[in-house]
Each structure stands twice: as structure tokens, then as C-alpha cells.
Amino acid sequence: MMLDLLDTPAAVIDIPRMEKNIALMQQRMNTLGVNFRPHVKTTKCVEVVRAQIAAGAKGITVSTLKEAEAFFAAGVVDILYAVGIDPSKLSRAMMLRKKGCDLKLVVDNPAAAAAVGEFVRRHGVRFEVWIEVDTDGHRSGITPGEDTLLEVGRILQDAKIEVGGVLTHAGSSYELNTHEALQALAEQERAGCVQAARRLRDIGIACEGVSVGSTPTALAARSLEGVTEVRAGVYVLFDLVMRNVGVCAFDDIxxxxxxxxxxxxxxxxxxxxxxxxxxxxxxxxxxxxxxxxxxxxxxxxxxxxxxxxxxxxxxxxxxxxxxxxxxxxxxxxxxxxxxxxxxxxxxxxxxxxxxxxxxxxxxxxxxxxxxxxxxxxxxxxx
Structure with a gap:
């Protein structure tokens, strides 16, 4: 079927544009020397994710356990569930882990960390947990210098839970529209997340991973020193908000x-x-x-x-x-x-x-x- 014969309304993905977007982002991450873990909530589509992995992506980021289950069933093993874990969802997460999914969970408060610890104690399951830090006041997370960060780390460590790393999302980048402002926020995002990891390491928590990301900051960052991976999602398709931010043109959408x-x-x-x-x-x-x-x-x-x-x-x-x-x-x-x-x-x-x-x-x-x-x-x- 051709486009002019398609029933409407219909969602259309321009494959050449999508493939160009994937290639350019992956090339940028390779140049900056970090792994790329695309956020797949934008498309929630196996064919798109396969194209991202084929280009060089190392694992994926999801926003729901339904995504994690669906993509694991499609053969993706390395999955970061980048939303603070609701304790009632730990049983579903455990099932994924037991099936062989390398699922990583996220917490940003002592209560959630304690709930994961108690679940691990009762069920004998192994979880890898990341701590979310707030580097721009946009949404969730613990600020890098806050004592709560160390408290959460100790709760997880005492429960013998692996602290896989720290992650942040500079969502306030969507409010900017100059390259200079985006570069400054990208550096703020990087520095804050690296600081959080260093503080955890200083008290004996391994915290190997340092994960940052938003599409605008990923495309603007000058240096990612100390960062191990980047997450970004909407870059694969782009949209008018991103055009106004200044990171794409109409013919990139x-x-x-x-x-x-x-x-x-x-x-x-x-x-x-x-x-x-x-x-x-x-x-x-x-x-x-x-x-x-x-x-x-x-x-x-x-x-x-x-x-x-x-x-x-x-x-x-x-x-x-x-x-x-x-x-x-x-x-x-x-x-x-x-x-x-x-x-x-x-x-x-x-x-x-x-x-x-x-x-x-x-x-x-x-x-x-x-x-x-x-x-x-x-x-x-x-």
C-alpha cells in the first residue's frame, strides 16, 4: 500500500529520517566515549528498537514494566526501568529477573529503598538498583549534595542490594532554545550526577554507573567525563517541541x-x-x-x-x-x-x-x- 491510499488518520514513520536520527545520535555518543541506552517510551515499537540496537545501543530504557516485559520477550535483555519503583510492582520485576532479564530498578527515597530491601529479604531475589538524582529541579530525584542520597545508598548496601549507579534526567532542557544554554545545562547535568556517584563511592558503595540524558543535552554536551551512559528517547523521531528547542529541523521529524x-x-x-x-x-x-x-x-x-x-x-x-x-x-x-x-x-x-x-x-x-x-x-x- 502507498501513502495516498492509506486510511486516515494514521501514524506514519519516515524510515530514512528515523535511520538518520539514530545514526547521528549513536555516532555522537561514540565520539563522546559513552554507551548509549535509548529510551524506548517514545515509540514502544520492536522494529525501531532493533534499529537502535543494530546501530550500537547498549541496552534500553523503559518507562513501564509492560515495556520491559514486551521488549524482553522480543529478545532485549539489558533493561533499565527508569521510573521510581512502586513496591507493589516488585513481584512483576522479580518474575522478569528470574526469567533472565537484566532488569535494573530505580529509587529516590529511603522508603522505596527499604521496601526493596524487605522484598529481597523475604523472597531471596537479586535486584540491581540505581538511585535517581535531581540535577535541575525538573522532576524526581535526590539532589547530589543531599544527605538523603547517602542514606538511600546505605539502606541498599545493608540489604546486600547492588547499587548499579546513579541516573538523572535534565528535563528542563525542553524549556531552553539556545545552544549555549543547552551546553550549560548538559554540563550541570553531568557534573551533578558525577558528584552524586563520587559521594556514594566515598562511603564504600561501588556505584559504577553514571547515567545522564535528555535529547537536547545529549546533543549539546561538550564533555561527558565521568559519565558511563546516556539515555535519550525523542531524538529517534523528533517533533515540533524539539524543533523549537533548536536540536532538529522540520525535515528531521x-x-x-x-x-x-x-x-x-x-x-x-x-x-x-x-x-x-x-x-x-x-x-x-x-x-x-x-x-x-x-x-x-x-x-x-x-x-x-x-x-x-x-x-x-x-x-x-x-x-x-x-x-x-x-x-x-x-x-x-x-x-x-x-x-x-x-x-x-x-x-x-x-x-x-x-x-x-x-x-x-x-x-x-x-x-x-x-x-x-x-x-x-x-x-x-x-
Missing amino acids: ALSVLATVIGHQPEKGWAILDAGWMAMSRDRGTSKQSHDFGYGQPCMLDGTPLHDYILSGANQEHGILSPAESEYGDASTSQDIRARFPIGTKLRILPNHACATGAQFPEYHALQATGELTVWQRFYGW
Whole structure:
């Protein structure tokens, strides 16, 4: 099947763009001398992960145990579950370990560490646990200089649990848009995580691993001295948020939603598409950035951006395509919307957030350079 015959809405991955993104990130990690452990929550797709591993990735990062179970079943063994472990999920984690999965868990507080210790004592299972540190105030973790870091380390050590390392995520990088600011945050991320590992080592805890990562900081870091691995996820597809951050261009974005024009409101200059927020997601991540793309950037079927239009609104199954001012030129209102986009016209909409948009679909349609399509399944659930 070819793109112009595909039922809509549909999630489309441009394979050449995806492969280029994978190769460039892996090459950068190789140059910086660190292992790369991609975060697979963006795609949750076996075919994509196989391409990342084939390029040189060392293990994967997941955000749910469902991902860990699915990717382990597909043959991936080295898996980091990079969300603080809920004690009620330890039985599922134990089953994965007993089946041979090298699953690594994460904690960031004494209560969680103690719960893992008690579970290990009762069940005799071996876990490798990493401690999450907070290097930018964005989300979870223990600040590198906090005494709680050492307390958590000692709780795990006393329970004879291997402390595999420390990890951090500079999620505040999504709020930046200059290379200089990204470089500074990348160094802050690196230095903070290295400091946390050093403090643990100073009290006799091995803590071999130092794991950092976000797509923007991975692409901006000048040095990763003391770091053993990097994690990044959205780089594989990119999106409009990343374009605004400044780490990709439009023609690097490998995910789009194929949509069809189903109606018009000519007095408003609108074309109505069959892709609303159920297809694009409600993520409006670009609304606070330098350029607001509404619910997405429309493109022609060949991927050429229509810079004078925007997906300005979205209901559940309806998207509103309307003229938009942009740095590329004035809004195009002189041509009748019905003539510009006749009923049945197919467009590709670039998403604000690839992770959120991908999550709306049970499958991807992988677009080869020849124009042929292959269906790739996507995981759901927790």
C-alpha cells in the first residue's frame, strides 16, 4: 500500500529520517566515549528498537514494566526501568529477573529503598538498583549534595542490594532554545550526577554507573567525563517541541499523522480534517515556546511544510486547518480554502510531542524511501 491510499488518520514513520536520527545520535555518543541506552517510551515499537540496537545501543530504557516485559520477550535483555519503583510492582520485576532479564530498578527515597530491601529479604531475589538524582529541579530525584542520597545508598548496601549507579534526567532542557544554554545545562547535568556517584563511592558503595540524558543535552554536551551512559528517547523521531528547542529541523521529524480534508468553512478560511486531538493528542507543548504550532504543522503528502497554515484547533475527531502567520511569510488568505485543499486532499501533520502523538495509535505505518508502507505494531499499557 502507498501513502495516498492509506486510511486516515494514521501514524506514519519516515524510515530514512528515523535511520538518520539514530545514526547521528549513536555516532555522537561514540565520539563522546559513552554507551548509549535509548529510551524506548517514545515509540514502544520492536522494529525501531532493533534499529537502535543494530546501530550500537547498549541496552534500553523503559518507562513501564509492560515495556520491559514486551521488549524482553522480543529478545532485549539489558533493561533499565527508569521510573521510581512502586513496591507493589516488585513481584512483576522479580518474575522478569528470574526469567533472565537484566532488569535494573530505580529509587529516590529511603522508603522505596527499604521496601526493596524487605522484598529481597523475604523472597531471596537479586535486584540491581540505581538511585535517581535531581540535577535541575525538573522532576524526581535526590539532589547530589543531599544527605538523603547517602542514606538511600546505605539502606541498599545493608540489604546486600547492588547499587548499579546513579541516573538523572535534565528535563528542563525542553524549556531552553539556545545552544549555549543547552551546553550549560548538559554540563550541570553531568557534573551533578558525577558528584552524586563520587559521594556514594566515598562511603564504600561501588556505584559504577553514571547515567545522564535528555535529547537536547545529549546533543549539546561538550564533555561527558565521568559519565558511563546516556539515555535519550525523542531524538529517534523528533517533533515540533524539539524543533523549537533548536536540536532538529522540520525535515528531521520522522513522525507525522496522515489526515484527510473532509470539509470547509470558507468564510473562516478553514479546512476541516479527520484528525483531531484523538489523533494528534492534546499536547500543546509548543504553546509556551518561541513558535506556537497549535496542534501541529501541516505538510504536503511529500513532507513539504505548509508554513502559511497551522492546525489551529482540534475536537475529538476534527482538526481545524487555518492560515497562520509565521517567520516564513504572511498568512495566505487570498486563495479560496476549497481550491487550495479540495475534499479528499491528504496532508501530513507534524506533532508537537512525538511520544504523546504516537501513543494515540496501535500501530505505525513505516514509510520507505520507495513510498511503500510496512505496518509496525506499538505497545500499550503499564
